[in-house]
Amino acid sequence: MKLTSLHREFILHFGEMGSRWGINRTVGQIYALLFLSEGPLNAEQITDALGVSRSNTSMGLKELQSWSLVRLRHIEGDRRDYFTTPDDLWEITRTLVAERRKREIDPTLTKLRELEMQGETGDPYAEARIAELREMIEMMTQFHDEMSRMETERLVQLMTLGRKLGGLLDKTPRLNPFRKAT
Incomplete structure (x- = not known):
């Protein structure tokens, strides 16, 4: 595959961002290459x-498969494994959110619940903060559950309406518990 300057710049950026997202540079670059590839x-x-080692490619593909971000394809008459990303950007986004939730949010929520079940510790402030954090994360995960069940078209409509709804809340103080009374 011949890379254009557009490809190279996109791939380099994804590699740089990989470390910020908790993956290594090569994994980010592999994903970016597959994302831009027509086939x-x-x-x-x-x-x-990419000019990387075969072992780095293999490890990167395994990691991307564990995140459900690449799909294995077979081409008739060819024994090699081929890889691609889903075409639907919303599917990719849903997969990323679900995987991050499974790896980061759910274990944190479990720990917060465990800490609350320990009972009174003599630190009511810390107990209250933990309970508040657990409640907020539970609210966010319930929202995520509702959004993940929604059809893509309806989700896009909802997101498009988000700004308008925010403006409505600003104009209607009784609907916005966070708005300060004037």
């Missing part, structure tokens, strides 16, 4: 395009 690529093509 599925095999490990050799990925290795050649």
Whole structure:
């Protein structure tokens, strides 16, 4: 695959962002390459395009598969495995959110619940803060559950309406518990 300057810049950026997202640079670059590729690529093509080692490519593909961000494809008459990303950006986003929730949010929520079940510790302020954090995370996860069940078209409509709804809340103080009375 011949990379254009657009490809290279996008791939480099994803590699840089990878460390901020908790993945290594090569994994980010592999994902970016697959995302921009019109068709599925095999490990050799990925290795050649990115100039990384075959082992880095293999490990990166395994990590992306564990996140459910790449799909394995087979091409008739070819024994090699090919990889691609989903075409639907909303599916990718939903997968990312679900995986991050499973890996980061759910364990935190479990720990907060465990801490609350310990009973009174003699630190009412800390207990209240933990309860408040648990309640907020539970609210966010319930919202996520509702949004993940929604059809993409309705979700897009809801997001488009978000700004308008925010403006409505600003104009209607009794609907906005966070707005300060004037």
